[in-house]
Amino acid sequence: MALPVVVIVGRPNVGKSSLLNALARERISIVDPRAGTTRDRVSALIEHRDRYFELIDTGGVGVVDVDHLESHVEEQIRFALARADVVLFVVDAQDGLTVLDQRVAELLRRLSVPVMVVANKVDDPRHVAQTAEFIRLGHGEPLPASALHVQGREELLDRLVALLGERADGHPADPVMKLAIVGKRNAGKSTLVNALAGEERVIVSEVPGTTRDAVDVRFERDGRVFVAIDTAGVRKKRSMGDLDFYSYTRALRSIQRADVVLHLIDATVPVSEVDLKLARAILDAHKPLLLGINKWDLVGDRATSAQFGEYLARAMPMLPFAPIVLLTASTGRNVHAAIDVAQSLFNQANTRVGTGQLNAVLEKLLEARGPTARHGRKAVRIYYATQVGTAPPTIVCFCNDPSLVTDNYRRYLENRLRAALPYAEVPIRLLFRPRHTAPAGARPAAAHSEDD
Template sequence: MTAIVAIIGRPNVGKSTLFNRLVGKKLALVDDRPGVTRDRREGEASLGHLRFNVIDTAGLEEADKDSLLGRMRAQTETAIAQADVILFMIDARLGLTPMDQPFADLVRKSGKPVILLANKAEGKKGLDGIFESYALGLGDPVPFSAEHGEGTSDLLEALAPFVDDEPEEEEAFDESYGDKRWVDAPAAAGEEDEEYNDPNKPLRVTIIGRPNAGKSTLVNRMIGEERLLTGPEAGITRDTISVDYEWRGRPVKLFDTAGMRKRARIEEKLEKMSVQDALRAIRFAEVVVVLLDATIPFEKQDLTLVDFTEREGRTVVIGLNKWDLVADKNGLLAELKEKAKHLLAQVRGVPIVPLSGLAGEGIDRLMQAVFESYDVWNRRVSTARINRWLEGVLSAHPPPAVAGRRIKIRYMTQAKARPPTFALFGNQLDHLPVSYTRYLVNNLREAFELPGTPIRLHTRGGENPYDKGKK
């Protein structure tokens, strides 16, 4: 079994920087201000020949258990309970502080092996802090620099007794999903069907929405544990956190993201970093659930998020959260579906699922819609069916003439799926009006049952035989 290593310490000692170094990717948000990390983040790490799972945690602080800081501390204590070995990190340049001793007592009482890591020990400025750290009673400190990687061999030597040199044989890790998702690359031609037919590969589902829409509460209810920080405060989530989930035997990788406000309201650097992290999660998702607050649905920002998701080519499911607070449920649902036809024409037919993350209602319907949308996103239509359809559409509404010459459409074929992409062949197609292209897309969506998914239509014009002699 793979060992679990938890990185523990007070705020701003460099825990997230070390986490990023161990997993080999800049997954955790890093900033000079203290308290950036709030949720605990897990990742697959490597150090030399060692392979293990590492947990990044929020900085330990004394606080009331019902406050936000208190709930952050509870998440850290959960990580300590899960860990096989603890990396207790201090700031060697700052030296010991009054906060370090009680937290050192906390990890000591856990009964887990503890490695004292004196971070920011590059140069001579950290020597005093290294000597002071002996007072914690956690053994010899390991001088280290998470920023520059100095002291890696010493950390490797300290971890080796607690981490197996040769972990059990496991399935090769696929970097196109999971915590290393940012290195994902589009599938090459012919690989899409192979990926789609792999039932063992988790479906990547990203949950987005405005602040305080209930994203983290929904994820906690789905997985059945308080994995993510929640509360009445808006904007609690900062990092994009991935968690494993299973629905009816199907593996799913859920990505909880920070709430995204209007761009004009975002001023702080940290919030910008959180939003960028959420946007990356959309780009590497397969299905995106846009979570709306049912008490104030279809705000402008909600429409912006749906539009961005469609432009990225991800299939969309709309979740109406806090549905338990709605009085006239049937009337409001009918009204919102009618609004969606006009406001979200680019994803016409998008599934709209009422639910309550707090009460746990509607989750099964949501996941049913997610997998149905995923099937539509992967759908392929034969060229023969497309051209029989095209013949009828052209007869009912021929393309307009341009400068006295009618645009000729010869045939159409599906170039790829994920999302469904079609190629239209003919003459003068660069003059095809946007309205006629929209007419074709809407008819494609209706004829081949492609609701809610983005549809791409590319034109391919033929060469003019009389232009061959021209330079």
């Protein structure tokens, strides 16, 4: 059963995003004093007293957008209201009743669902008396609240679950995988998310930087629930304004909370400094990584898939293990194939290898190329290894002295272990720990000096 939906609406700058963050107890929506910061529908799963619902933040009604995206923002508001089971109509207690508030009230009178007026910014007890005038909006007595100070939260949630009734009883299905979609501006991330969702879930525009928030979009495939995380397009750091910076930090946070990351690259433009920066961020987080080459239909006969693969190997040499999918998000071509590959990466990252199998592989690698010593120092002796974690697969090698392991040898072992074990396409974490004596039956690796 689908979750009930509560939609937050109101004119610009009444604190809608702050209210979503306060109710979710998490910084999800970007909060900024400039009107028009929120454009897409930003959602959060809310649990209150074992009741569940989806809470959706929307852009401001009547906003004047600096990039002339007003019609897109209004369309997203209409989409949200069409799904609403309850509407939170947010007003500003400090500004008082405005003409635009009355316009929103008129819009909401056409709906057949309950509307609750929330008088936000009651940051001081003296502001409570100012909320009475909002009764004139015709949607009942307003509930005083302060998103800034998280005041009125419990009463508001109690009222919401009471209005939703038994519709909020069902526990939502846990997603089988969270897929973060990252890339530079205009790579087609939002178009891809809409293709996965099967609807215009986020705004698509040729205007660079249209997406600002990280937007979680739940979609189903073969009866299973997935979450695609649409993120803002990343630009060069020296070109970032403060909103760009907020969006960038949320994109990085989306990488951290994702199970798999789809790095979307525009096939029609060269790999850039921004693409390399994102790739390094994904690798640093040890996340499974899929390279999605978007707009492949526009490449035509300029390059074959093999030629483009060779180009990527030269341009992004740090990702030799990452699988590549050529896709066209605007037509849906290979979009579901990308999900299949992402699921394979998810499975690989969650694979655990037994100690016997792991050490059989390690012994062959040590025989093929034993560790070498730095000048004037002894060589490291590796006794045995064990896998201690998954997502990422984490392997601990026990040795006589971890400080003796050279960077080159660490990379050699990491690459060869990954290739020989059932997680050939995902990053692994390789750690070295001291053990001064080998356990019974373990055979230390032969030590080789640089002078041999």
